Amino acid sequence: SREIEGDLTEVLVTEQQIRDKLAELARRIEADYEGERLLLVGVLKGAVMVMADLARELRSHVTMDWMAVSSYGAGTQSSGVVKILKDLDTDLSGRHVLIVEDIIDSGLTLSWLLGNLASRGAASIEICALLRKPDAAKVEIDVKYLGFDIPNQFVVGYGLDYAETYRNLRDVAILAPHVYS
Numbered sequence: 001s002r003e004i005e006g007d008l009t010e011v012l013v014t015e016q017q018i019r020d021k022l023a024e025l026a027r028r029i030e031a032d033y034e035g036e037r038l039l040l041v042g043v044l045k046g047a048v049m050v051m052a053d054l055a056r057e058l059r060s061h062v063t064m065d066w067m068a069v070s071s072y073g074a075g076t077q078s079s080g081v082v083k084i085l086k087d088l089d090t091d092l093s094g095r096h097v098l099i100v101e102d103i104i105d106s107g108l109t110l111s112w113l114l115g116n117l118a119s120r121g122a123a124s125i126e127i128c129a130l131l132r133k134p135d136a137a138k139v140e141i142d143v144k145y146l147g148f149d150i151p152n153q154f155v156v157g158y159g160l161d162y163a164e165t166y167r168n169l170r171d172v173a174i175l176a177p178h179v180y181s
Ligand code: PRP
Pocket: 043, 044, 045, 046, 047, 069, 070, 071, 072, 073, 078, 101, 102, 103, 104, 105, 106, 107, 108, 109, 110, 160, 161
């Protein structure tokens, strides 16, 4: 198989920076949810890496569940059309829910997801996102636990894909235009 590095222009967030940031967020989450039964809801597929690493940083009991929603398909632009491909297995009644996402781009996915989960009787719903592109926002999302604000460029790695590839890159990097243009 082909090497990834030649498809990238610049590493934006390194593996080490991600690790340090998730440790910092985990300390806040532990403190904020002390004594509560926290449910982490990962948004497939992009959030797989963040979920795996954040969950392992937490020293308190948590449960994990997954939703698969997709708005991007194979392209680079959000269509705003969100589909549930896999719903939660967990009843949210009375639960403290923390949605775990890799990135807030336009905000349309999380805006839709918050609306969808809001009617399920959770005790609280908050968001943890590793990345956010402030200049790409179409809707404002209230994110309680944020890793990094990044410029409005097409980034891949650490769960983020272009056409389902690059998710296994350990850093977050800018995809070279020659790859998608
Ligand atoms: C990506 C990313 C976020 C969402 C952010 O998911 O993982 O979930 O887009 O974009 P938005 O803020 O503009 O809605 P995608 O739909 O590509 O599915 P994936 O996680 O399976 O890659």
